[in-house]
Amino acid sequence: MGCGKHAERCLFRQAASWHICPNQKTVVTQVNDSRVKEFRTVQQAVSFLFQRKLHIPAVLLLIGSLSCDQPFDPRAALDRQMVLYAILSNDRAEQYVRVEQNYMPERADPTQDTSNTVLSDVIVTLRESARLYRFRDTVLSRPDTSRYKFPMQMYVLSPFIPEHGKAYNVLAQSRSMGMAYSTVVMPTAPTLHIAYPASVVFQNPISHGPGELIQFSAQLSSLAKGYIARLYIYYDVLKGSEWVEERIELPLGSWKTDPDYYGLDMLYYPQVTASPTTGLFNSTYKNGFLQSIIKQLTTVQYLNNRIVYKWVVFVVFQADPNLFDYYTSIQEYRDPRSIRLDEPTYSRVNGGLGFAGAYTLDSLLFVLPENFPGNRQ
Incomplete structure (x- = not known):
């Protein structure tokens, strides 16, 4: 009995004049002279070899041959969703x-x-x-x-x-x-507040010391699981014949160790953070960085342009639990003392995969005076 196209995978044992041939249906055939015996499973073939007291290497070769006959794919079957x-x-x-x-x-x-x-x-x-x-x-x-x-x-x-x-x-x-x-x-609206003397500093930042603090506070929604707060200064600049609105974010500080350094390099900014248990937080900025930004825009970047500073805006981003959990799941592992980077697949969708989340943006605006330092109308 021949093996057809699977002959190259047959195992031969010359002394006993028999061979074993696996095919794609895992049917094993044994031939001994004119006698033919078929096995429907690998287990039956192996049992037969042991009963006939054939050598263990032949059994191992049989099992190895059968295992090699099936291509290896580490991927599981796709569950279409x-x-x-x-x-x-x-x-x-x-x-x-x-x-x-x-x-x-x-x-x-x-x-x-x-x-x-x-x-x-x-x-x-x-x-x-x-x-x-x-x-x-x-x-x-x-x-x-x-x-x-x-x-x-x-x-x-x-x-x-x-x-x-x-x-x-x-x-x-x-x-x-x-x-x-x-x-x-959707998270409910937060309560935003500008603390004294920030409102006074904004009238004329140049007349105040660089170490003067600019503070905001907020009471977050109980429906928000994460937040980020940012402070922007908005201005219009004349480019050619068109006025263009732009904005720049005030940094929280500098990575330099000198507490009196207010250069605009090596800066750090707010990051998305889990909401505090009480929902209350404060954001503190230094007037020195506001002064540096005004100087950079007025005397360097737009030295030959007309520019008008319009307002300062304190913006609070609130993320619902779905969005915050998704955001944290795609960031690196949060334990700084661990080398683990694995986290389970995140999904908040019934009947499928993915997620639906929500965020709110709320702001507190402070209008700058017409005589704000640096204005060139």
């Missing part, structure tokens, strides 16, 4: 949702995969209490086309601005993959 991604926010009138399907990378480096995994048979809705809103499909250009050459296919709801403190249910329904949904709750 819908992937939903959405971030609701109150700082824009358009809300976007992406809906795709998961995929199995063909290469070891998944970033080399350029296939389009977008689902085209999806209906996306947003529910708030008894109100139901339907998204429409749209296409956006990619800022970076080094990997994907096709535009981004998304779903948009416009005009729509989610409200503080309200819960929203994001739902995606696909004819081919079923339903996936997630619920997010």
Whole structure:
């Protein structure tokens, strides 16, 4: 009995004039002169060899041959699921949702995969209490086309601005993959306060000492799990015949050890942080960095341009638990004494993968006087 195309994988034992041949159905055939015996499982073949007191190497060769007959793939079978991604926010009138399907990378480096995994048979809705809103499909250009050459296919709801403190249910329904949904709750509005003497310093920063403190405080929403606070100075600058609005962020400090150094190099800025238990926090800046920024803009960067400083804005970003947990899950491991970088896959979507989160932006604005130092109208 021949082995056909599997002959190159047959094991031969000349003294006993028999051979064992595995095929793709794991049927093992033993030939001894004119007698033919077939085995349906590897276990039966191995048992037969032991019963006939054949050598152990032959058994090992049999098992090794059978194992080599099956290609090794460390990847598990793909569990096809819908992937939903959405971030609701109150700082824009358009809300976007992406809906795709998961995929199995063909290469070891998944970033080399350029296939389009977008689902085209999806209906996306947003529910708030008894109100139901339907998204429409749209296409956006990619800022970076080094990997994907096709535009981004998304779903948009416009005009729509989610409200503080309200819960929203994001739902995606696909004819081919079923339903996936997630619920997010917008944080309530924080209470913002500017402390004395910051309001006085802003009238004329040059007339105050560089060590003068500029302090803000805020009471965060109990629905926020993370936050970041920033301080900006806004100004208009004349470029050619057009006035252009720009802004620059004030740093918290410098990495230099000299406490009286206010240069604009080696600066550090606020980072996303977990909300304190009480929800209350303070942000402190030094007037010296504000002075340095005004000097840099007025006497160096825009020396020959007309410039008008308009206002200072204290901005507080609040992240709901879904968004904050997602953000922290993609950062490096948070234990500085550990070399572990692994964390479980983050998902807050029922019936699929991905997440839906929310954030709010709230601000406190201080209008600068017309005679603010550096103004050139």
